[in-house]
Amino acid sequence: MSAVLVLAEATGSGVRKATFELLTAARRLGEPRAVVVGEAADDVVAALGEYGATTVYAVPAPEARQDLSVPTAEAVVEVARRVSPVAVLLGSGPLGKDVAGRVAVRLDSGIITDVVDVGLDGDAVVATQSIESGLFAARTKVLRGPAVLTVRPNSIGAEAASTTTPTVETLDVSFSDVARAAHVDETSPKAGTGRPELTEATVVVAGGRGVGSSDGFTVVEALADALGGAVGASRAATDSGWAPHDLQIGQTGITVAPNLYLAAGISGSIQHRAGMQSSNTIVAVNKDPDAPIFSIADLGVVGDLHSVLPALTDLVRERRQ
């Protein structure tokens, strides 16, 4: 079976859910093998094994920081040259995109980004993308090189495989001058909120312009907490400073596809919809009966979110008891 490389990403809390999704996707194409930049800790290796990785390639040189794109790309290229995989799968965040670009150039490979499905057509890798803000699905075949694919989070559900203990191979990579030309000078980790991470949450409650203020966001947060979900925001809300930018859902922010997306005071511009329209169930609350969000909502309520949301939060809490 052909090898499929997966660039594994981990934070302080362990391997990211997106990496498990990559390993699951990789199993559709061949035998998943993970690349870890930095030390491959035992718990990381075990977690990768739970999702089917047969081998973990660890590249531990000091230049090889997980958060620097060029050393990470060079590490992936080195492994790919040794292993000749049929595909290289990466996340669709900034690191995954940066690395994918350089890997595609170095290997002269076809590159397809933000894929929502992968498969084989004979020996060729075929990937599906959702294009023009979800209006069309495009299927694209890779003609040359290992298929370099970045996978959209929450599109291919992570499924555990029969647990294998991966073999760990440590590689020495000599990095180029360009890889050494960038440095991380400071890292400020984002404070945890105790809520699920937006890209991983199964329920998202998002607030928009209708929320009206930072204080107004407390009604959004309270409902999210009652439902056990994550908090999101439209660009209008983050630009106004009512919610931090890393909660922004949309074309220039995060794309989510949770089971439930509740949009409060969000009009539903194309740019916003691009970030959430693949959600399973959509509920919208907005004062404006003509808000475009209602055209994609399964249930829409024309009303004031400042009265609907608190009342809904109370009902949810009651029913959950």
Next chain:
Amino acid sequence: MKVAVLVKYVPDPDEPWSFRPDNTLDREAMEGRLSELDEYAVEQAVRLRESGVADEVVHVTVGPAEAAGALRKALAIGGDSAVHVVDDAVHGSDALGTSLVLAEALRRVGADLVLTGMASTDAEMSVLPSMVADRLGVAQATFAGQLDVDGEKVSIRRDTDAASLRVSAALPAVVSVTDQAGEARYPSFRAIMTAKKKPVETLTVADLGVDPSRIGLAAAAVSVLDISPTPPREAGVVVVDDGDGAQRVADFLDSRGFI
């Protein structure tokens, strides 16, 4: 310091896309404009020019003849000149082909710093900056919400979902700029008029010394098999809140197993 800005002419966001029989976007048939996300990069370049860090700003694009409009818009925001690569041979290029043409155009321009948007608003790949940087053999600092440039290096704020980083890269470098950086100024009428007189150099692929067999649809490493409309979501129910809105939602969520 010479700064180049990569800009893209993209379909107008309000217009539905039309595809050619070869599954490429019919860019000539659609109304287009400067990609909105590129404006942030143009604005940063103009600020560097105004502060004296940059002494020249050149906007660079590859696209059909109509793409000249995107360059004029960029020049209206600011900048000294532009380079427009127009050539039928480019049609249908994938990211490998496009990055090759852009890299050669940039090599000819000879910039110390290349700024780009974080993604185009049509393909939304976000990979061109890294690909161009790799072809030029230079460093990169991407997804910058804020940037500082001195003669030797660029330092950016890069926000990921887990952390906020300060990353610095030695020049020459490619830097992509997000929509968290300052909004582009609205060009005055005078700026628009002045932009019409700024020099725009038009080049073919041969002028760049690019082998035509490495670009275009025939050279692409990917092939679009089909494009099909997504089945539209079934129309949902819209109710007016008469005091029972919350109840309606609670019942709905209950019926779907969310409570």
